[in-house]
Amino acid sequence: MAENNLLQSTKCLLKDLDAIKNNVTFTSASSEQSVISSKSMELIELSIDEARLMMEFSDYLQKFEMEKHQLQKEVKRLYKENSFLRDELKRTTKNLSTYEQMNSEHIVEIEHLKFLHDVNKYDTSVESLEDEDVNDLFPSSTPATDDDNYPLADVSMITSESAISPSSLSDEFVPSRAQTIRSLVLQYASKQRYEVAIPLCKQTIQDLERTVGHVRTIVCTFELSKKEIV
Numbered sequence: 001m002a003e004n005n006l007l008q009s010t011k012c013l014l015k016d017l018d019a020i021k022n023n024v025t026f027t028s029a030s031s032e033q034s035v036i037s038s039k040s041m042e043l044i045e046l047s048i049d050e051a052r053l054m055m056e057f058s059d060y061l062q063k064f065e066m067e068k069h070q071l072q073k074e075v076k077r078l079y080k081e082n083s084f085l086r087d088e089l090k091r092t093t094k095n096l097s098t099y100e101q102m103n104s105e106h107i108v109e110i111e112h113l114k115f116l117h118d119v120n121k122y123d124t125s126v127e128s129l130e131d132e133d134v135n136d137l138f139p140s141s142t143p144a145t146d147d148d149n150y151p152l153a154d155v156s157m158i159t160s161e162s163a164i165s166p167s168s169l170s171d172e173f174v175p176s177r178a179q180t181i182r183s184l185v186l187q188y189a190s191k192q193r194y195e196v197a198i199p200l201c202k203q204t205i206q207d208l209e210r211t212v213g214h215v216r217t218i219v220c221t222f223e224l225s226k227k228e229i230v
Contacts, residue, residue: 010051010054010055010058011055013047013051014048014051014052014055017044017047017048017051018048020044181200181204182204184200185197185200185201185204188200
């Protein structure tokens, strides 16, 4: 407010000085005043120049204040925008961390599922090969009888191939086919798959009795295996 009053006063003073200057110039031209009038004229012109300079400086200050005000508004706007971007960055970083963790968990889960799938394929192929081996060994297997039914509690004692004494096979030759079947029987028994091991053992004993007769060592080998299982 004070600056506006000062500016108005300066403008009025400038008008008065211009009027005085014109008056002094007219008087000097008509009556040819002395040197004092010339000095007064110089002072008046100097005052006029100073008043104009003050007015220009005042205009400059007003423009400067306007620009300053605009810059302050721009700074506030940029500060708000910066705060918003910082919050957005924090939220994005948090979401990124969450998604990376979820991605890691999904990768682990996928690898686990692949492993389970491979294990399942392996187990299926092994079971298929074992079933094919059994079918190849016994193409004319007889159906199971009532004697094949057994309680699971009675078959928990067999765990390894050490249940059969190797010394019992020393006095007679055991066919390689019979040795293979005996290994399969013990393998099924060690996995607690007695529903396969016991019928396989019984069927082997029957086949050996038909093919080689009641040869003591070979037949007793499977009889011992059967007793250990059942």
